[in-house]
Amino acid sequence: MFGPSAHIDTFTRDNLPPADQWPEFNLDGFSYPERLNAAVELTDAMVARGFGDHTALIGNGRQRTYKELTDWTNRLAHVLVEDLGVEPGNRVLIRSANNPAMVACWLAATKAGAVVVNTMPMLRAGELQKYVELAEITYALCDTRLMDEMELCAGACLSLRVMGFDGTSNHDAELDRLALEKSVHFDAVRTGRDDVALLGFTSGSTGTPKATMHFHRDLLIIADGYAKEVLGVVPDDVFVGSPPLAFTFGLGGLAIFPLRFGATATLLEQATPPNMIEIIQKYKATVSFTAPTAYRVMLRAMDEGADLSSLRAAVSAGETLPAPVYDEWIAKTGKPMLDGIGATEMLHIFISNRFDDHRPGCTGKPVSGYEAKVVDAVGNPVPDGEVGRLAVRGPTGCRYLRGDRQGAYVKDGWNITGDSFSRDENGYFHFAARNDDMIVSSGYNIAGPEVEAALLSHQAVSECAVIGVPDTDRGHIVEAHVVLVDGFSPGEEITQILQEHVKATIAPFKYPRSLVFCAALPKTATGKIQRFKLKG
Known part of the structure; x- marks a missing residue:
């Protein structure tokens, strides 16, 4: 079932789910040698292919070439192994905001054969x-600016x-x-x-x-599949x-995809949605990755003189x-916006729009x-046009670490993503x-x-989130x-206007019988609205 392994510590392989609970994998078109280190493929191998002088990373006021990134990660890898x-x-856990050093630590740990757990600074x-x-986890690399919580964690985790x-x-x-004293050559x-x-x-x-487990080949598959074909x-x-x-x-869109093809990754801690327009203009960015709510903020921040001529793709x-x-977005920028769906369990995007479609x-x-x-609900296909559960399989798929949830996510070889979709008669997913x-x-x-x-199609609405709340009569x-746009005030008048607008836009029975006006919506660090927090 498995090829050769270099792992001395066999924890992850020992804690993969049973083989009969894995999804079916289709690896046609994705062929890699039995021995493969993804970090080497993104650094040393790129230098060998002639990209040594190309800019790999931009961030913290400087640019680093592929050769500089390779040397940097090799020095760091020496420290991880020798010190x-x-x-x-x-x-190896890494705690940092988005910056070149975080990418370097991830690549170095991967070169050293470690299994990396990247974490958010919050x-x-x-x-x-x-x-x-x-x-x-036995090792953690932490940005010194974020050390307080890491040290508290270490105090409770003595190993x-x-x-x-x-x-x-x-x-x-x-x-x-320590890295400055090491060789720039490392046998990964x-x-x-x-x-x-x-x-x-x-x-x-x-x-x-829940921790999802991804192989070295998986990190390259998402680049050699989605990033190559779609982008x-x-x-x-x-x-x-x-x-x-x-x-x-983020790891795929801001690190793996550019590094796999000799492109440039701009890693800026201040790349918040309001700042993205300025960043795209300054660095002449060609590909943008973020969530829909962030694009809406970007649209609000966009003035008449905004120059997004360099951008060729906005991935949502x-x-x-x-x-x-x-x-x-199309009206204001004239640039394509490519919607897609991915999942941590699947590693990255598996259904997407295309530039020409x-x-x-x-x-x-x-x-x-x-x-x-x-x-x-029992796994039978539903007719086109009907809403049901999305099932997907392909070259990547769900493998939970030490969990009892594998059987709930994988059914009969298919990954059941937790999303409700319909498919139309032309094969498009909605x-x-x-x-x-x-x-x-x-x-x-x-x-x-x-x-x-x-609701969002009304000029008064800046952001919104819809939930179901219990009701004695209707279930x-x-x-x-x-969240209202500046200039509009909460009250009975706007409530009625928005309710009538929804009734005129979609089937009237779907209109919101309750409206709650708020200053902001709860969101994750990726910009996802946390609807569960609204349910109380």
């Missing part, structure tokens, strides 16, 4: 502790050894000082293509973390975006892209190598809602995102939490 004592298969000690205990690095360009931390661990390289923790709504990445591309590298959406994922956001309110068709269908966000009111199935799109009613 920290990292062995192949050990888990996590607190108790949350970090859950990761450490679940994955039995965890922490080393600080400088997330700025000063290289003034223990890891950096000859990991197997199906050795686990990355543990991606999901951003779900429950308090119990057509070339060395002249410059990537920007706001998703954290701690999430697989993380949650559904409302048609009004798509339409406004994109439309509002549509997620597109499966990426090459993937197949998708819409099924009912998002309805997360399975747990479908609202049943008086016997009607109502998709919250459809109501949100209707549930539709409740909309609305």
